[in-house]
Amino acid sequence: MMDQMLLGLIVGSAVSIGAYSVLIGDNPISKITENLYMGILGGYILATNWDFINKNAFTRIQGGQYIYVLAIILSLMLFTRLKREWIWVSRYPVALTVGVGLGLAMRATVITDFLGQIKATILPLNSINNLIMLIGTVTTTAYFLFTREYKGTYKYINQTGRLFLLVAFGVAYGQTVSFRYELVIGRLVDMLRPEVAMYTYAFIFIVAIVLAIGYLTKKITWYS
Amino acid sequence: MSERLIKLKIPIYLTTILGILMIIEFYFPMPEPITNINVTLRSFVTIVSAAGLILGIIILTIAHLRKISKKESGWYYSIIYLVGLVITSALGLTSVRNTTFLWIYNNMTAPIGVALYSLTAFYITSAAYRVFRARNWNAAVLLVCAFIVFMMLIPVGAVIFPPVVPIGEWLRSYPSSAGFRGMIIGVSLGIIGLGVRVYTGRQKEHMGIREERMEAS
Amino acid sequence: MSMIKKLLDLDQRIIYLFLFLLLAFPILHPVILPMAVQDYSRQAFEFADSIPEGSIVLIEGGIAAATYPQCGPGMVANIYHMLTKGVKIVCFSIGAEQQVWTQKAIDTALKKLPPGVPAENGVNWVNLGYIPGGESAVAAFANDIRSVVSKDYFGTPIDEIPLMKDVNDATAFAAVFWWGGSEGSIPYGIRQFYGPFGIPISGSCTTNEVPNYSPYISAGQLKGLFGGVRGSAEYEYLLRLPGPALGQAMATNFGGLYWLTLVILGNIFYFLQRRGES
Numbered sequence: 001m002m003d004q005m006l007l008g009l010i011v012g013s014a015v016s017i018g019a020y021s022v023l024i025g026d027n028p029i030s031k032i033t034e035n036l037y038m039g040i041l042g043g044y045i046l047a048t049n050w051d052f053i054n055k056n057a058f059t060r061i062q063g064g065q066y067i068y069v070l071a072i073i074l075s076l077m078l079f080t081r082l083k084r085e086w087i088w089v090s091r092y093p094v095a096l097t098v099g100v101g102l103g104l105a106m107r108a109t110v111i112t113d114f115l116g117q118i119k120a121t122i123l124p125l126n127s128i129n130n131l132i133m134l135i136g137t138v139t140t141t142a143y144f145l146f147t148r149e150y151k152g153t154y155k156y157i158n159q160t161g162r163l164f165l166l167v168a169f170g171v172a173y174g175q176t177v178s179f180r181y182e183l184v185i186g187r188l189v190d191m192l193r194p195e196v197a198m199y200t201y202a203f204i205f206i207v208a209i210v211l212a213i214g215y216l217t218k219k220i221t222w223y224s
Numbered sequence: 225m226s227e228r229l230i231k232l233k234i235p236i237y238l239t240t241i242l243g244i245l246m247i248i249e250f251y252f253p254m255p256e257p258i259t260n261i262n263v264t265l266r267s268f269v270t271i272v273s274a275a276g277l278i279l280g281i282i283i284l285t286i287a288h289l290r291k292i293s294k295k296e297s298g299w300y301y302s303i304i305y306l307v308g309l310v311i312t313s314a315l316g317l318t319s320v321r322n323t324t325f326l327w328i329y330n331n332m333t334a335p336i337g338v339a340l341y342s343l344t345a346f347y348i349t350s351a352a353y354r355v356f357r358a359r360n361w362n363a364a365v366l367l368v369c370a371f372i373v374f375m376m377l378i379p380v381g382a383v384i385f386p387p388v389v390p391i392g393e394w395l396r397s398y399p400s401s402a403g404f405r406g407m408i409i410g411v412s413l414g415i416i417g418l419g420v421r422v423y424t425g426r427q428k429e430h431m432g433i434r435e436e437r438m439e440a441s
Numbered sequence: 442m443s444m445i446k447k448l449l450d451l452d453q454r455i456i457y458l459f460l461f462l463l464l465a466f467p468i469l470h471p472v473i474l475p476m477a478v479q480d481y482s483r484q485a486f487e488f489a490d491s492i493p494e495g496s497i498v499l500i501e502g503g504i505a506a507a508t509y510p511q512c513g514p515g516m517v518a519n520i521y522h523m524l525t526k527g528v529k530i531v532c533f534s535i536g537a538e539q540q541v542w543t544q545k546a547i548d549t550a551l552k553k554l555p556p557g558v559p560a561e562n563g564v565n566w567v568n569l570g571y572i573p574g575g576e577s578a579v580a581a582f583a584n585d586i587r588s589v590v591s592k593d594y595f596g597t598p599i600d601e602i603p604l605m606k607d608v609n610d611a612t613a614f615a616a617v618f619w620w621g622g623s624e625g626s627i628p629y630g631i632r633q634f635y636g637p638f639g640i641p642i643s644g645s646c647t648t649n650e651v652p653n654y655s656p657y658i659s660a661g662q663l664k665g666l667f668g669g670v671r672g673s674a675e676y677e678y679l680l681r682l683p684g685p686a687l688g689q690a691m692a693t694n695f696g697g698l699y700w701l702t703l704v705i706l707g708n709i710f711y712f713l714q715r716r717g718e719s
Contacts (some may be wrong), residue, residue, distance in 0.1 A: 008331035015332055019339035023346055023457050035301040037336040039308020042281045044329050046309075047316020048537035049274040052573055055592050057271050071268045075275035082282070091235035091431050093272045097577075098422065098430045099239035100269045103246030104580040106419040108632035112662060113412035116636070117405050120660030129398050133659070136402025137409070144410040161406065166362055168403030168652060170369025171396050175668070176348070176649035177370070178377045179511070181696040182670045183342035184464050185689050186510025187335065192468050250637065266581030267588040270574035277537075277573065321595070326541065334506030341507040345696075349460050350453040353703040357711050371704060377648065377671060378697030379476040379690060393480055396655055405656035 010199045013191045017203045027211055136164040235431060240423040285309060369395055445710050445717070456703070463699050467692040474691060481651070481658060482675040484665025485643045489519065489618070494527035496615035497608060501579075501630060501644070502534045502543025502568075508622035509542050512645050514686035515673030516543075516620045519645075520550035522680055524560050529604055531614070533569040533590070535578055535626060540571040544594055546620075553682065562595075563602045570594035576629040583611040583633045611638040619644030627654055631662050645672055 018033035053075065060068045074093040080086035121137045123130040142154075143161030150158050191200045213219075242265060248254070249262050288302040315325035358364035375381035376392025421427040492498060500519065504512045523530050532547065534540040547568060551560050559565050569590045572578040581589045586609055592598055599605050607613065611634050619630040619642060627644055634640040641664050646654065648669030657663040667676055670693070673686035 004327065008327060012331045012335035016335045016339040019336050020343070022343065024454060031298065031301050032304055033336055034340070035304040036308050037333060037340070038284070039305040040312045040328060040333045041337070042284060042305075042309045043312025043314075043316055044325075044333060045277055045537055046281050046313045047320055047325070048540075048571060049277045049573060050317060051320045052274045052571060053271055055596075056267070056589065059591055067264060068271075071271040074268060074272050078272060078275050078279055079282075081279065082286075087432055088231035091231070092238065093275075094430060095235040095238040096242060096265070097269055097272055097276070099242030100246055100265055101575070101577045102239075102415075102419050102422060103243035104266075104577050105415055105632070106243070107247045107250040108580070108636050109412040109415050112632045112636040113408050113628070114416075116660055116662055117409050117412075117656060120656070120662075121405065129394075132398050133402050133405075136399055137405045140403050140406025141409050143406065162362070163365065164399055164403040164406070166365045167369050167395065168400040168407070170366040171373045171400040172649065172652045173366065174370040174373030174377065175651050177345075177352075177374050177700055178671070178693060178697070179648035179669055180342060180345035180348055181464065181693050181700075182511045182648060182689065183338060183507060184345045184460075185468065185670070185692045185696070187338045187342055188465055188468050189510065189685065189689060189692075190335070192465060197469075263581070263585045263588045266574075266577060266584070269577045270572055270581060270589050273574040273577070329538075329541065330506075334509075337505070338507045338510070346457045346460060349696075349700055349703060350456045352700050353451070353456060353707040354449065354453070356704055356707060358708055367704070367708075371701065374697060375701060378693050379474050379671075380694040380698065382477050383474060389477055396652060397480070397659065400652050401655035401659050404653055405659075408656055 006195060009190060009193065009196045013196055013200045014203050016187055016191055017200070017207055021207050021211065024211060027214065029207055029210065135160065140164050140168075232428075232431065232433075236425045236428065240425070243419065243423050281309075369400070445714050449707070449710050449714065460696060460699060463695040464692060467695050468688075471688055472691055472694070473687070474694065476671075476674065476678070476687075476690065478675045478679065479668070479671065481655075481666045481668065482672050482679070484658070485645075485667050485672075486665070486676060486679045488616070488641065488643045488664035489522055490526075492523070492526065492528050492616055495529075497529045497531060497604070497613055498523055499611075499614045499617045499634075499640075500530055500532045500543075501617070501619045501621065501626070502532050502546065503536060503539050503624040503626055504542045504546070504620055504622040505536060505538045506542065508647055509545070510689065511647060511670040511686075512620060512622050512667075512673060513542065513546055513549075514670075514684045515645050515667045515676045516546040517550045517553070518673065518676040518680050518682055518684065519618055519620070520547055520566070521553055521682060522676075524550065524554060524565060525558055527559075528615075529564075530566045531569065531604065531608065532567065533582065534571050535573070535575060535629075536624065537571050537573070539622070539624075540568070540594060544568055563593075563597065563604055565604070567602055567604050568594040569599070575626075576633065579626075579629045579633045583638065585610055611640055614640055616640065617642040617644075621646045621650075623647045623650065625650065625653075627657070627663065631657055635662055648672075 015033055015036070018029050019037075021027055022030035057068045057071050061072075074096060077089050078093045080089040121134055123133060125131055125134070139157050139161035141161075142157050143165060148154055190196070245258070245262055245265070249259065285306070288305050291302045292299050312325065312328055315322050315328070319325070356367060358367050372388055372395060373392045375385065375388045382389045418427070422430065500516075502516065504516060520530060532543050534543050547566060554560055570593060572582060572589050574581070578589060586605070587599060590599055593602060617630055617634050617640050619627050621627045621644060623646070627646060630642050630644070635642050642662075643664040643666065645667035648671065651666060651668040654663055654666055658666060667673060670686050670689045673684070674690035677684040677686050
């Protein structure tokens with residue numbers, strides 16, 4: 001079991017370096033890695049979703065809940081999208097998914113996202129923070145009124161809304177940078193474990209040699 | 225006319241009826257048969273969604289097969305895609321808890337996925353140096369807020385400049401929160417508007433109507 | 442001025458190389474510094490700590506391969522926290538990939554449990570696996586679990602699981618913990634559990650998503666939030682549970698200082714160049 005784990009870490013390190021090699025420029029190693037990723041992920045998605053359909057449709061039909069035959073028929077109707085003349089058949093399962101999905105989103109968004117957020121904005125004006133929340137929410141919402149001319153009082157409301165949006169985007173950007181670094185660190189933690197580190201350095205060396213040969217023999221063209 | 229009814233009108237009516245069923249169930253007490261129908265419909269959606277994901281993989285595979293058969297540029301990479309797909313799906317279809325299947329996923333897909341996802345860290349860093357400028361007041365506001373919040377998030381930020389923590393938390397909790405609240409309200413209005421447009425039949429893109437118009441012309 | 446132009450036109454691969462080295466260094470030579478606990482994390486911890494013994498909580502495992510290094514340790518801490526408090530947990534995922542990582546988090550938490558803590562599959566915890574359909578699946582689950590789940594992650598029929606005997610819908614849960622990773626799915630939990638049923642909800646997301654959910658926190662719809670690796674490190678710290686998140690949080694220091702330096706330098710060179718041109 002330990003050997004399998006170590007082998008897994010080493011393989012993980014190799015494919016990670018293949019993926020990171022795209023930073024030097026588009027090259028065959030990164031393309032191989034990306035296509036391998038797509039293939040394996042595609043197989044995984046296929047298998048797990050088939051397993052779900054098996055567990056929740058076929059098993060129920062075998063248990064006597066024959067209404068689920070309709071679910072299988074609707075699922076098969078979806079596959080008519082592969083033939084242009086029969087695309088109209090796939091509109092029925094799409095109608096089910098869109099109708100139900102949109103209805104579920106609409107009914108809940110009114111309570112939580114619309115009324116809930118407005119209710120939370122109605123605050124006593126006894127502190128600067130409450131005032132900021134009220135002004136910020138109102139002006140930002142008003143910013144999205146694109147059918148009004150930016151004149152008079154509305155121009156200042158619009159500019160204030162934009163200021164609050166910029167603050168929000170700035171905060172989001174700062175958080176995003178941190179998140180991206182955390183991703184790299186997460187990968188490096190596995191690649192630089194004591195038992196794996198030497199293999200990581202070896203793979204980096206091999207990739208560097210391959211890319212250097214490709215560049216010198218003009219078989220790989222990089223951006224400059 | 226009846227062809228139009230079956231191919232277009234009935235799916236639109238179905239979308240509307242199903243949507244209204246979901247909405248009124250939430251706000252008004254419904255008789256048990258209606259509630260049972262709704263439960264079944266929601267269950268159907270999960271099964272059809274799973275089938276939709278499988279369909280997506282099939283369409284991608286067809287695109288790669290087409291690339292190989294026409295020997296388009298980079299067709300040999302598509303062979304790698306097919307090999308990965310066939311091996312993984314063959315193992316997974318026998319059992320999703322097959323050890324080799326899970327080993328391949330955990331030790332190949334997962335690391336590549338993380339690595340690809342994390343590439344933006346490098347692009348963001350390069351952009352911070354080459355593009356992120358306080359050219360005007362608007363850009364300056366964005367830059368200063370990003371700077372303060374990021375400094376708050378790194379542990380050493382509080383050591384270098386302790387006030388950055390309360391300032392950053394205040395920025396995140398009040399002005400930024402107000403900005404995002406406005407966006408959430410706007411998005412929820414958008415969802416409601418989209419729902420009304422779809423249920424009244426004014427928006428038909430989810431039915432692929434653009435394809436029909438192209439065929440007609 | 443041409444020197445400044447050369448510096449501004451620096452090949453980005455050099456920037457990438459330095460970033461790589463600066464992020465790798467603290468992993469090879471860990472540096473631990475004091476760390477303040479963020480307000481959102483403290484709120485989320487206090488909420489989790491207030492759940493009474495004997496309750497059942499729902500955990501949505503939305504962490505995938507890419508986000509497991511940051512949010513995974515926090516989810517492990519959450520599962521550990523609940524089981525050691527005598528709270529039972531029901532897990533599910535709305536992503537195919539995510540169900541594997543949910544089970545991984547459960548397995549890791551089980552290994553860390555002190556002896557004597559009850560942690561039997563089907564009695565104290567259950568992983569119901571993957572349910573496709575996004576928010577529709579969450580709504581279906583909240584209203585009638587058995588309409589979308591017939592077997593758990595291991596293939597055991599739901600009616601044979603003792604923990605699920607009286608658990609039929611959202612009303613059975615005292616709280617919901619939404620470990621959404623980068624799914625962007627916390628609003629599904631708020632809309633389908635908190636809105637209709639009033640079930641309090643807390644959770645975690647990646648660092649970049651924290652501002653998106655701050656309106657929900659200030660509205661009281663979300664009880665705090667653990668954001669990214671820092672949030673996970675804070676949960677481990679508050680729980681006194683040693684884990685990998687703290688080391689990773691410390692590693693962000695070097696990369697962070699590099700980014701801050703580049704922003705400052707880039708702007709200084711830009712303004713110098715503009716002054717030179719004018």
